[in-house]
């Protein structure tokens with residue numbers, strides 16, 4: 001039986017914003033969610049004007065406070081089912097906290113907050129209220145990320161010895177922030193971005209990909225945060241050596257000054273039986289190297305159980321692909337998969353059946369808090385001259 005589409009409210013997204021665009025496509029992707037309300041800009045007048053000129057009719061609000069107040073007073077089924085926070089990092093905590101306090105589930109961009117205490121507070125509220133919360137680590141939404149997770153966590157490449165998780169870009173290799181690019185301007189400002197620039201912006205994605213695929217946790221970090229472009233207060237190059245809780249080691253690195261690199265996020269995991277390679281710019285496949293054997297390239301939709309490498313494959317993994325292989329899925333599909341999984345949890349929450357998220361479908365508030373904890377410790381290590389710091 002068909003259900004009413006969920007109502008989503010945007011916090012941020014006006015004035016030429018970036019990440020709202022893939023999100024709002026992903027919200028509509030299945031026809032079961034739609035954007036109905038928004039507080040699009042910090043300036044109330046601009047927020048209202050932008051809402052009036054939105055691509056389709058939505059209810060505009062002068063601020064997210066006004067939106068949360070008005071929408072939470074509507075009868076069940078007419079107000080917001082969840083909010084999406086797509087503001088700069090320093091405007092994540094306040095709307096997230098206020099929505100949770102009103103019982104509204106939250107889909108929040110990463111990094112979760114600018115301060116660790118704020119992340120701790122969100123974890124506490126989510127735990128007390130048992131309410132869905134997703135942190136938008138986009139790349140967990142690729143089917144290939146889920147396959148990679150299954151391969152590593154079911155032991156198919158053996159015990160993890162070493163992993164290299166990286167996210168390399170080049171768009172901040174010059175003072176992009178002085179050229180009127182709003183996305184660059186706030187990202188280099190510690191008050192709005194947080195205590196790490198590159199590390200917080202994209203190092204957190206690399207760390208999340210490592211934790212999601214391997215299921216391992218860093219126990220110690222040794223960080224070097226560097227700033228190559230003169231005049232910047234925050235790092236534009238981020239390198240962290242990690243010890244993992246299985247005794248293995250990993251390098252988590254990110255850079256925004258490597259000319260030629262676009263969104264070069266990847267993960268290589270070296271186990272004692274084989275190696276797995278995953279790349280976000282080629283997200284339809286996972287490559288596996290086994291000693292003495294030809295390389296195996298596993299494409300989405302082309303994976304069979306009992307093929308000489310796989311035994312059984314979980315049914316939900318095989319059932320997940322949405323279009324036949326060879327019709328490429330990419331960034332928007334990854335976002336859509338996250339919103340789809342979050343929708344299921346929101347609907348369960350509304351029926352009183354939500355049991356909490358285990359992090360297998362999307363990054364949870366605990367994962368988001370881990371990202372901030374990791375960054376805090378990497379900064380501490382770097383400031384002490386690159387010493388080992390316990391997590």
Ligand SMILES: NC(=O)c1ccc[n+]([C@@H]2O[C@H](COP(=O)([O-])OP(=O)(O)OC[C@H]3O[C@@H](n4cnc5c(N)ncnc54)[C@H](O)[C@@H]3O)[C@@H](O)[C@H]2O)c1
Pocket residue numbers: 011012013014015016017018019020039040041042063064086087088089091109110111136137138182183201
């Ligand atoms: N998951 C990903 O892959 C990914 C990619 C890019 C950005 N991000 C994250 O998304 C967030 C936004 O990044 P972006 O590049 O889209 O930034 P942006 O500068 O393009 O957009 C920010 C938006 O927030 C609005 N805003 C700011 N303060 C506000 C307030 N008080 N009330 C309402 N609106 C307000 C701005 O008007 C703008 O619309 C950041 O936290 C960033 O780290 C995530």
